Amino acid sequence: MHVKSAFLAITLSAAICLPAFAASGGIRSNRLNECAIWLCLPGGFGEGCGDAYNAFVGRVTDVTSKGKRKYTDLPDFPVCVDQDPEHTASNLGDPSEMTYESVYYAFIPTHRECRRWNSDGGGCISWVTVPEHRIKGAQCRFNGSGSSRYGTDSTPAYCSHTIYEITVYGDGIKYGNSYEYTSVYYR
Structure with a gap:
């Protein structure tokens, strides 16, 4: 039994x-x-x-x-x-030992950021243009605030989507090109 x-x-x-x-x-x-x-x-x-x-x-x-x-x-x-x-x-x-590496990036498109605020609380008086860039290891997330003012509706701020990149290796040597695909950040 x-x-x-x-x-x-x-x-x-x-x-x-x-x-x-x-x-x-x-x-x-x-x-x-x-x-x-x-x-x-x-x-x-x-x-x-x-x-x-x-x-x-x-x-x-x-x-x-x-x-x-x-x-x-x-x-x-x-x-x-x-x-x-x-x-x-x-x-x-x-x-051969076949492996792959998968990384992701939060994509931040070109945008304007406030560098100096009006002392009376009236808003931004000095803007700077930030070029597009990627933040490795970060995924773009919607915060649910409903406000896109000053990049507060996403984490990291101003991100639009996540880019995934996969690289294949044979015996530790890169095989071909890295492949990228996108996860669109829906607002």
Whole structure:
């Protein structure tokens, strides 16, 4: 009887934990299309990469009811390695270590900021133009204040959207170009 209970507990634990593992770097829908992201993303999803692009968009837009992403930008590379005995590492040499880096930036467009306020509280009397720039590691967030005066409706101030950048590496060497995509900041 204790063996059956232990088996049932292990089975239920596995059933509960497996979806959590798939949510990180697992395959969302189609293995070939999702694994093709590793090849197509560094080339900007050029000709012949439409299915990989669609798989990528599916991965980065699939979110929970709380807005958290269910999948990483790319599937874990080991999931994509061919398991055919004719294509093993011993037949093809040492396998490459494929990794990627994902960073994000809050985009701040060109805007004016007040540098000197009227002493009687009448408003700004000296403005400066700030050129567009990015803040690495910051995501643009709407504060819900409803006011866009002096950049107070977003964090960081004046941001318009978040830019995500992904860079693929083979054995630590950058592979192709970094790929950027945008998350539009809706007002």
